[in-house]
Amino acid sequence: MASVSSLPGPALQASRSAVQAALAEHPDAEVHSAAKDSEVGDDGSLEPGEIQEVDMQAQAETIRTVFSDPKNFNVKHPLYSPWTLWFDSPATKGRNLPQTPSTAFPQTPVPQTPGAALGWMEDIKRVINFDSVEEFWGLYNNIVPPSQLPQKANYYLFKEGIIPAWEDEANKAGGKWSIQLPKEKNRGNVDKMWLYTMLAAIGETFDPYLTSDEAPPGTQSLVTGVIVSTRPQFYRLSIWTRLAPSGVDDDKLRERIEAVGRHFKTAVLGYNDSQKLAGPLATDVEFQSHKDSEKKGKSGRKIVV
Numbered sequence: 001m002a003s004v005s006s007l008p009g010p011a012l013q014a015s016r017s018a019v020q021a022a023l024a025e026h027p028d029a030e031v032h033s034a035a036k037d038s039e040v041g042d043d044g045s046l047e048p049g050e051i052q053e054v055d056m057q058a059q060a061e062t063i064r065t066v067f068s069d070p071k072n073f074n075v076k077h078p079l080y081s082p083w084t085l086w087f088d089s090p091a092t093k094g095r096n097l098p099q100t101p102s103t104a105f106p107q108t109p110v111p112q113t114p115g116a117a118l119g120w121m122e123d124i125k126r127v128i129n130f131d132s133v134e135e136f137w138g139l140y141n142n143i144v145p146p147s148q149l150p151q152k153a154n155y156y157l158f159k160e161g162i163i164p165a166w167e168d169e170a171n172k173a174g175g176k177w178s179i180q181l182p183k184e185k186n187r188g189n190v191d192k193m194w195l196y197t198m199l200a201a202i203g204e205t206f207d208p209y210l211t212s213d214e215a216p217p218g219t220q221s222l223v224t225g226v227i228v229s230t231r232p233q234f235y236r237l238s239i240w241t242r243l244a245p246s247g248v249d250d251d252k253l254r255e256r257i258e259a260v261g262r263h264f265k266t267a268v269l270g271y272n273d274s275q276k277l278a279g280p281l282a283t284d285v286e287f288q289s290h291k292d293s294e295k296k297g298k299s300g301r302k303i304v305v
Contacts (some may be wrong), residue, residue, distance in 0.1 A: 045147040056194045065134060075134060080204050082131035085139065089153035114136050122225040129160055145191040149230045157198055158225030166290040175244035175289035176297045177261045179269065181235045182281040190235045194228045197237055201226045206239065206263055222260055222271055234281045244289035245303075256302070259293075261285055261305040264271060273305075 064073045089272045127143070130136055146155065156164035166172060181190065182195065200206050227238040239261075245254040265271050265285040278284045287303040 001135075022048055033080075037186050050100055051210055070218050073134060077133040079133065079136075079202050081202075082129060083136075084129045084158055084160050084201055085127040086156040086158065087126050087127050087154065088156075090149065116197050116272055118231065124156070124164070131160075136198075140195065140198070146194050146228045146230060147187050147191050147234065151230055154227060154229045155194070156225060156227050157201060158240075162224050163226055164227065166294070168224075170242050171240060171290065173243055174222075174241040175257075175287055175291075175293070176225065176238045176240045176265055177285060177287045178236055178238040178276065178283070179265075179285045180281065180283040181237070182279075183231075183234050184234055190237075191229070193237060196241070197226050197228070197264075200263070201239075205267075206260050207256070208259045208263060222256065233258050237269075244287075244291075246289070257287060258305060259305060 005178050031049050035219060063075055128139060130139055145157075149155075151170055153229055159162050159170075162168055162170045181193075186193075201223055204210060204223075206223045209215050220222060222241040222243060223239055225240045227236075227240070229236040229238070241257065241260065243253060243257075262273065266273050266276075269285070271277065271285075276284065284304045288301070288304075292301055
């Protein structure tokens with residue numbers, strides 16, 4: 001059984017960031033120590049600085065995690081944002097798959113679909129919504145990893161209320177970072193890469209600008225969602241952003257976009273900053289706006305890190 005504490009390197013850091021971000025946003029969710037300072041009293045209360053002994057075994061028995069009790073767990077660290085996992089594959093096309101409600105993972109209505117995306121959205125299935133670190137791990141440990149998905153299947157992890165379509169209001173002015181990886185060479189790595197990508201997304205670590213002194217309070221993350229796609233000869237990992245630089249006046253936005261791509265390449269995927277990755281069936285880490293991607297027969301402008 002996977003756990004947060006067993007993760008190596010970037011994944012552990014991203015998962016911790018998810019918890020820390022949740023606690024910063026929801027301080028009431030923090031688990032406080034049972035030992036607190038107290039004034040001296042006639043009833044035998046603790047003196048200042050004295051630490052009360054705690055029966056750790058008894059305390060541990062009252063804690064139920066998503067791993068031990070997936071329906072009634074009582075340990076929960078909320079994320080900055082709730083997320084939705086979507087899925088499609090040739091096996092789901094044209095089928096109306098039932099969705100079973102869960103006590104642990106409550107379902108919410110599917111967001112309204114823009115007209116231009118209606119046909120495509122008929123084949124994509126919403127798997128589940130979650131809004132805590134514990135729910136994420138419960139989900140991750142119960143879905144098929146990318147390396148075992150059928151050809152032409154896709155996982156889409158997007159912030160709740162945003163559908164994985166260019167036409168969505170949150171996506172239409174944006175673009176995506178993506179990398180294409182030859183399947184045979186990366187079958188053993190793609191699951192780890194997808195896990196680290198999801199952790200960076202829900203932990204809000206993709207966009208370094210959010211923690212800079214220049215970011216005004218309440219600044220939105222550029223990232224709206226992440227995708228993994230399986231194809232006959234390659235895997236593709238993508239990060240979708242709500243904005244894309246459109247001209248020479250977008251220098252600051254371009255720097256911010258590039259920082260997202262650089263973090264994706266180095267901290268998440270584990271490549272060196274200067275490493276060239278393009279080759280047969282492979283690409284570098286590349287950014288392109290959705291508008292440029294729509295141009296048939298034209299590659300459009302790209303940013304490469």
